[in-house]
Amino acid sequence: MIKVGIIGLGYWGPNLVRNFQNNRNCKVVAFCDLDNSLLKKYHNKFPDSKFYNDYKKLIKCSDIDACVIATPVATHFDIAINALKNNKHVFVEKPLADSSLKCKKLISLANKKDLVLFVDHTFLYTEAVQTLKKYSLKKNFGKKLYYDSTRINLGLIQNDINVLWDLAVHDLSILSYINKESPLSVSAVGHQHFPSKPITSAFMTLKYKSNFVAHINVSWLSPVKIRQTILAGSKKMILYNDLEKKNKITVHDKGVNVIKDQNSSKNLVKYKIGGLHMPKLSNKEALSGAVSDFINSILKNRQPTSNGDLALSIVKILESADKSMNLMGSSVKINL
Numbered sequence: 001m002i003k004v005g006i007i008g009l010g011y012w013g014p015n016l017v018r019n020f021q022n023n024r025n026c027k028v029v030a031f032c033d034l035d036n037s038l039l040k041k042y043h044n045k046f047p048d049s050k051f052y053n054d055y056k057k058l059i060k061c062s063d064i065d066a067c068v069i070a071t072p073v074a075t076h077f078d079i080a081i082n083a084l085k086n087n088k089h090v091f092v093e094k095p096l097a098d099s100s101l102k103c104k105k106l107i108s109l110a111n112k113k114d115l116v117l118f119v120d121h122t123f124l125y126t127e128a129v130q131t132l133k134k135y136s137l138k139k140n141f142g143k144k145l146y147y148d149s150t151r152i153n154l155g156l157i158q159n160d161i162n163v164l165w166d167l168a169v170h171d172l173s174i175l176s177y178i179n180k181e182s183p184l185s186v187s188a189v190g191h192q193h194f195p196s197k198p199i200t201s202a203f204m205t206l207k208y209k210s211n212f213v214a215h216i217n218v219s220w221l222s223p224v225k226i227r228q229t230i231l232a233g234s235k236k237m238i239l240y241n242d243l244e245k246k247n248k249i250t251v252h253d254k255g256v257n258v259i260k261d262q263n264s265s266k267n268l269v270k271y272k273i274g275g276l277h278m279p280k281l282s283n284k285e286a287l288s289g290a291v292s293d294f295i296n297s298i299l300k301n302r303q304p305t306s307n308g309d310l311a312l313s314i315v316k317i318l319e320s321a322d323k324s325m326n327l328m329g330s331s332v333k334i335n336l
Helices: 013-022 034-044 055-059 073-085 100-113 128-137 165-178 286-300 308-324
Strands: 001-007 024-032 051-052 066-069 089-093 117-120 144-154 185-191 201-207 213-219 221-233 237-240 249-260 268-279
Touching: 001 013, 001 165, 013 024, 024 034, 024 055, 034 051, 051 055, 051 286, 055 073, 066 073, 066 165, 073 089, 073 100, 089 286, 100 117, 100 308, 117 286, 117 308, 128 213, 128 221, 128 237, 128 249, 144 165, 165 185, 165 201, 165 213, 165 221, 165 308, 201 308, 213 308
Parallel strands: 001 024, 001 066, 024 051, 066 089, 089 117, 144 213
Antiparallel strands: 144 221, 185 201, 201 213, 221 237, 237 249, 249 268
């Protein structure tokens, strides 16, 4: 039985508490938050647990095996490095840290101490994304052409990271999962609508050696919430709408092929127009899968799917995107 302490009980905290408590191989034994009213709420539900305002005191508890960190991004590194130093496995919200240098230090220490470092890129554990990968790997999908994602909503405007680090991070994790190829370069443009806040709307383009391209549109300033992705292949195309309750994935039997006309020097474009297929997906909560992967990785002494190396590559892309925005959208090479 893995004993867990959860640090941060705000926006995402209740979901983490529920999923860790529901996992049969672990037990939540300690809670930490600066807000005493939240601690009181959980004390009523878990009277036998320990409660703290200071995360360092929770980390030093000898009967805790793993720490779950759901705090602002700017605090991730300090809390995670302290947990690892005290021989705790770490489950931390995305992104892992606010710089690649900090990510490398966390990965190095976790490896040195043989501890699991898990980053909660939850979308990797959705059946929709797993199905997206499954269909894109089939021969009848053809060559991957492009990925196009719109991830917009009203709020929550963050204070310590811009909108790319908050929303585009999901698409970067999905791209890393479904595509073995790493991007070569990134170009990004964004706008800081409020002087005291980070960039609130941004567009990012990733280019790959195979001529695959990914476009990502994110914003905290949309009157409507949209979570829609297209993954296009030369023989089939997939629409992924995360807000759909039943048919999140639609596989379209459509494609395009460019062939040389034997009777002229021109190229002919042939379009494939077919039907569509909507795979049946379960309603299993993605976070439950993430928690299971983390706990099983501890028990089996293995690397989780959403590990430190994956998280580092995503942070490197985000850093390059920030550099591109500072250069007014110029293309920036990504060194992964």
